[in-house]
Amino acid sequence: MAEFPLVPGSTIGILGGGQLGRMLALAAARLGFDVVIQDPEEASPAGRVAARQIVATYDDRWALKRLAEACDVVTYEFENVPAGTVAELAALGAVVSPGAKALAAAQDRVAEKSFLAEIGVPTVAFAPVHDSESLAEAVARIGAPSLLKTRREGYDGKGQAWIQRAGEAEAAFDRIGRQAAILEAPADFGRELSVIAARGRDGEIACYPVSENHHEGGVLRRTVAPAKITPATRDQAEAIAAKILTALDYVGVIGVELFELAGGKLLVNEFAPRVHNTGHWTQDGCEVDQFEQHIRAVAGWPLGPTQPHHHVEMTNLLGADVDAWRKLAAEPETRVHLYGKGEARSGRKMGHVNRLRPLRD
Amino acid sequence: MAEFPLVPGSTIGILGGGQLGRMLALAAARLGFDVVIQDPEEASPAGRVAARQIVATYDDRWALKRLAEACDVVTYEFENVPAGTVAELAALGAVVSPGAKALAAAQDRVAEKSFLAEIGVPTVAFAPVHDSESLAEAVARIGAPSLLKTRREGYDGKGQAWIQRAGEAEAAFDRIGRQAAILEAPADFGRELSVIAARGRDGEIACYPVSENHHEGGVLRRTVAPAKITPATRDQAEAIAAKILTALDYVGVIGVELFELAGGKLLVNEFAPRVHNTGHWTQDGCEVDQFEQHIRAVAGWPLGPTQPHHHVEMTNLLGADVDAWRKLAAEPETRVHLYGKGEARSGRKMGHVNRLRPLRD
Incomplete structure (x- = not known):
């Protein structure tokens, strides 16, 4: 059984080899951890920056055994990890963070909203x-x-x-x-906001500034952070995140999507038990980004600071958007993040850019 | 032959799998590049975050052939790459940056100081x-x-x-x-300074703010940046860097170590044709750090901005220093960077920390 905090040189397993797994792997490497990726796609985006990739589906019991043996803690980049996978890993003695409770609540929209209602967090x-x-x-x-x-x-x-x-x-x-x-019921909301928060193994909670999100065709297009909100709205968002994290005995980073109603009340749209696209702005806006924060949490390290040092506008590069890389690379205020994916299929998340400006303007 | 700028998804080869190669590989991954490391040590620090490692010495011709075939450009993390290696790679059609001229000048202290004298850069x-x-x-x-x-x-x-x-x-x-x-001759210097600079394929030059460096027993212990210097000293440092870069037709990041004499005159102690330990502060002090800057340069991308957003004190973690990771991880102003090295032999560079404070204080 792993002992926390994990010493540098320990191995962190990540289920899922996409861009979130890739950015988690890069953050883990900065802290001196080794990473093993499990993903059915050979040479996945995350696998290509990890010490090792186990090429297997998430219900492959032999692969899970190898993962459990190799890793001191296992986390994931997507919320649809089969419940059986987590049970299997737990039976093999692996610590999976965030845990089964968070996954169960996040995988089923009825369970999610029922859970939120139970803990007194408003939804539609x-x-x-x-x-x-x-x-x-x-x-x-x-x-x-x-x-x-x-x-x-x-x-x-x-x-x-x-x-x-x-x-x-x-x-x-x-x-x-x-x-x-x-x-x-439809939410009669003015804005979509989100809060990226983390909870450590000791129960410590840290929230990043709330961001404002813009979707197109159901897909996140743009995040602006820190959002212009009142202190009361900030307090509401942080209280919601803390309630969810505590009730789930959560370890790691969570993304909580919020609707801001006309009167300023917040409803939770949904939450994702993982690092979140609306938190990518933290890579260039904060000293410790959501990826390092997640690694710190699952490794049992103290959480890092969450105050911003830049105002950031994050824009997803979907499909052929990525063809603009030459222009984007030449913009001095633009930080480019690309995921190493081969084919720029329509709508596929190929990368994102963070455009920075000073905090006070 | 590679076409520049390299498109995302291209492959960058790095000779040397230590911490500098590791941090270069992480930066390359952020920009969507694949990395191949060549290093004789299996599962080297850099190899464990790269798409692939070729385990071979630097004069292994068959390995160099594989490296040249796999990579669109080859760079290195240490200046003692054998001249024959670069010649072999060039003969195989590979672009090696920085080039043979920079390596030749940096590998021989007499050649280095003679070169500096020729271009009118003062030394002892x-x-x-x-x-x-x-x-x-x-x-x-x-x-x-x-x-x-x-x-x-x-x-x-x-x-x-x-x-x-x-x-x-x-x-x-x-x-x-x-x-x-x-x-x-001994330099009667007050301080050791350095300037980390970069030159792109188009001849564009960018300098980071000058840092002040403190050595112990011949090994870098601490870097403070930006150093408190006069505008005249900054201009001298930048002019020196520009002269060297231009004369070497250089592509990539260079580290130039300087002695500051009592009257304010700068002498060059030596230069390293690679990312440099005194530039590690840029990871947390600048938007684009020296590692991304080097990758941008060798990939033929435009250089990134070099202005700082934090004051940084970088301290190397040598040997058993790394055992303090628990304490360091808990310091809110301290960003921890560990290299994934196994054995903390006395004096071995195991990691570094960047301690941040606001720029204006």
């Missing part, structure tokens, strides 16, 4: 849907327009269908493949 | 030594006390012997193994 009104009868009940309760989402697996706007009038409910259910779903 | 008085006769001549010309150094290979105070009186010259020559040497 919602109702579970699994067949025509529960759909009709849900629409009767939540009304229309309302948004039908699959309970599991959807991201970046996938697996969602709007119900504009009650009569469209069955058609919407068909569009999401009649999978187990959640019906959500 | 010096004379070449290769036998008893030239030693006697050198001592007659330079006087005593003076410092006898091997022409090649010495670093961190190794291969050096002081001559306090003319009668000690032969004994000092014995102590350095009667190797080809240089006799140098």
Whole structure:
């Protein structure tokens, strides 16, 4: 069993070899840790900057055994890690952080919103849907327009269908493949905000400044941080993050997406039990970024400072956006982050840029 | 032949797998490049964060062929790359940056100081030594006390012997193994400064703020940056760096060590054709650090900005110093950088810390 804090030279396992795993691996290396990536894609973006990659699916028991043996702690870059994977790793004696509780809550939209309701964190009104009868009940309760989402697996706007009038409910259910779903009341929000927070093994909590996020077609396009918010809004966001982290006995970085209502009240849209795209601005805006913060937390190290030293506008480079790298590389205020992905498929996250300006302006 | 600027996804080769190669590899990864390390030590610090390591000595022709085939450009982390290695790589069609001219000048202390004299950059008085006769001549010309150094290979105070009186010259020559040497007049300096500068493929030059350096037992202990210097001293340092870079038709980052004399005049002690320990402060003090700057230069990208956003005190963690990692990790103003080296042998560079404070104080 690992002893915390992990001594430098220890090995951190990461499930998932995409850009988040890659940036986690780079942060772990700065602190003197070795990294092992598990990902079914050979020479994944993260695997190419790690000491080792285990090329295997996440339910490959033999691979999990090798991962558990190699690593002092295991973390992940995506919230859809199968529950069986975490159970298997735990049975093999591996410490997985964040833990099974956080994953279970984050993987199922009904469980997530029920958990938030239990701990007194406000969300939009919602109702579970699994067949025509529960759909009709849900629409009767939540009304229309309302948004039908699959309970599991959807991201970046996938697996969602709007119900504009009650009569469209069955058609919407068909569009999401009649999978187990959640019906959500629309949030009448002015802005989408998020807070990136971390909790250490000792229960210490640290929040980065709240950011303002802009989506296009369901995909994050731009994050501006620190967002212009009132101290009251900041306090609300930090209290929400702290409640979630504490209730989940969480270890690591979490991304909490928020809706800001007209009166200033915040609702939680959803949370991701991992480093988050809306936290990429911290790489160039803070001394310790979300990736190092996550590594510090899972390694049992003290959390780092979260105050910003620059104002940052983060823009995702989606698909062919990355072809502008020559121009972006020449902008003095622009820091370029590219993920080492081969094919710039439409909408694929290929990199991001952080544009900096002084904090006081 | 590589086309510059290198497109993201290109491969950068690095000769040498130590901490400088490791930090170069991390910077290359941020910009979307793949890295191949060549180093005789298996699973070297840099190899463990690179896409691939070729485990081979630097004169292994078959290994160099593989490196040349795999890479769009080759660079190095240490100045003692054999001239034959660079010639072999060039013959194989590889672009090596910085080039053979810079290496030749940096590998031989007589060639280095002769080159500096030729381009009008001041150094201490010096004379070449290769036998008893030239030693006697050198001592007659330079006087005593003076410092006898091997022409090649010495670093961190190794291969050096002081001559306090003319009668000690032969004994000092014995102590350095009667190797080809240089006799140098002592510099009556107040401070040791350095300037980290870069030159791009288009001839663009960028200098980081000058740093003040403190050595112990011939090894760098501490760097403070930006150093408190007059604008005239800054101008001198930048002019010196620019002269060297231009005369060598240099591509990449260079570290130029300077002596500041009582009257404010600067002499060059030596230069290293690579990223430099006295530039580690840029990792947390500047938006683009010396490692990304070097990668940008050798990849043919535009250079990044060099202005600081924090005042930094960099301290090397030598040998058992690294055992203080728990305490260091808990200091909010301290950024920890560890190299993933196993054994903390006495004096071995295991990592460094950058302690930050606001620029204006």
